Amino acid sequence: MSDGFLGAFSDAHRERLLSFARTVSFPAGTRVFDEDDPAQRFWVLRHGHVDLDCHDPARGALVVETLGEGELLGWSWLFEPYRWHLGATAQDAVTAYEFDADPVRAAIEQDARFGLALTRSVASVAIGRRLRACRIRLLDLYRPTDTGRASAGGEPR
Template sequence: MTAPQHGFLTALAPAHRDRLAALAREVPIPAGARIFEEGGPADRFWIVRSGGVALDVHIPGRPPAVVETLGEGDLLGWSWLFAPYRWHLGARARGEVRAAEFDAGRVRAACAQDPAFGLAVTALVAEVIAHRLQATRTRLLDLYGLPGAATGGAAG
């Protein structure tokens, strides 16, 4: 697979980007497909090539709340990098999606084999996690009219 010229992979040095891209395979994801469920095994991840994906969180007694929508170039899934390798959110395709799919075990093995590569991938995924945490908090506060929605006062 050729590395995209924008999005998640562009933050990596070219050698690391090429190494990660070599572990990918192109996959179609049908419109409306449930890609993964919150709490399910996180054994792969994707970089969205086209289309959109809604990330949602389970709230007891309510329908799942969409906390973020991902598009071209975005990383779909980060739970594969940290034990216990379970999804923290759910995901559904919002139309036909094309994505680069990665086997999490193979990528973790490549990270262990090359510490510089592993550090680069981990740092990049950590940035995604920080962004998603803030987006989730903001969206839930907005959805349920909770105090603090406008302040963005999430501690690090």
């Protein structure tokens, strides 16, 4: 497994975080969580891929990003109101480190350096990248398909 999300931590902080982990597996097609459900866990993917999606009443689940080995699945557990902003489905067989949010949040409160390292990693790796991926996917979904229309200068494209 590549270092991915866990590679952003010092050895001590990585060991501390992994002390809360257990290994889990999801068969292909497993719905890991649904948009707006309570966010009580998170995962670091070891093998396999997970699709992140948002629900569109007219089109169903729209995949906004696919996560793979070493990536963090879930950040909503860290920020109130602790509800998922997206949904997630295992694209293929997945193994992951799974973390219960409550003990990790308690460790964040007890150890400010650990808390800062974890919060920064979640914010930069997960939130920043995920928002960029969602933006790109939305632009792809809603890009006009009429390429023959006039440009701003009045000339056809």
